[in-house]
Amino acid sequence: MDFHEVYNNHQKLVWNLISRFVFTKEDREDLFQDVFIKIHKALPKFKGESKIETWIYRITINTGINYAKKQQRQRFLGDLLRKSGIVRDKEEDISQKVETGNSLLKPLESLNPKQRMIILLAEVQEMNLVEIAEHMKIPVGTVKSNLHRAKEILKKEVIIDE
C-alpha cells in the first residue's frame, strides 16, 4: 500500500481525533507528524489482517497517549525546576496555551491522557466499549471504569466552567 494514498485517505481521521486530544496548534502538528512517521515505518509490515482504519486508530491512540504522557512528565519537571528556583518562572502553564476559542477543550485538561482518549473515542467518535478496548488493547472493564471516572471529573469541571 502506498504511503501517500494512506496519508490522503486518513489525514482527516487522524487530525479530527488529535485536535481534541492536544490543545495547541504546535502540539497537534507535532503529534500528527509523529503518527504518520510511525505509519510510514510500519506500513510495509501491515498485512491487512485488520481494517486499515482500525490499524491507523491504534497507532494514533498509542502515539497520542505517549505524547501526552511525555508532555506531563516535562511539565512536572518544569514545575519542579521552577519551584526549586533553578529555572526562572515563565508561567508556561498549559491552560494558557490552550487556543483562544477552544475553551471547550479546557475541561479535558483535567483528565489523564488515557481517560481523555477514552472519552473522546466513546463520545466524539461514538465507539462502543468493545471497540475502544480493541483499539487500546486493554480490558473492557478498564475502559468502562476509566470512562466512568472521566465523566465524573468532566461533570465537575463543566459545572465549574458554567
Added chain:
Amino acid sequence: MSKYIDRLKDMKIQNPDFDNLLEKIEKRTQKRNMLPRLALAGSLAAMLIVFGLYFYSDSQGQNESIMAYVMDQNYNNNQDPILDFVFEE
C-alpha cells in the same frame, strides 16, 4: 454534561496545511532513513582506523623488536652492536 459533549462533537476543526505537513513528515522520514547509513559509514570508518592503527603499530613493533634484539646483545667492547647495526644500514 450532555450539552458539553454535543458542543465538543460539533466543535469546528480547522484543518492544517496537509501538504506542508506531508513535506515535514517526508523530511523527517528521510532523516530517519539516513541514520542507519550514517551509522554504517561511521562504523566502517572506525574499523578502517582501527585496522590502520593495528598495522601501523605492528610495523612500529617490528622496528622496536629489531632494536630490542640489538640492544639485548651482550655488550662487547670490541664490537658495538648498535653502531654496527647503524653502519651496516
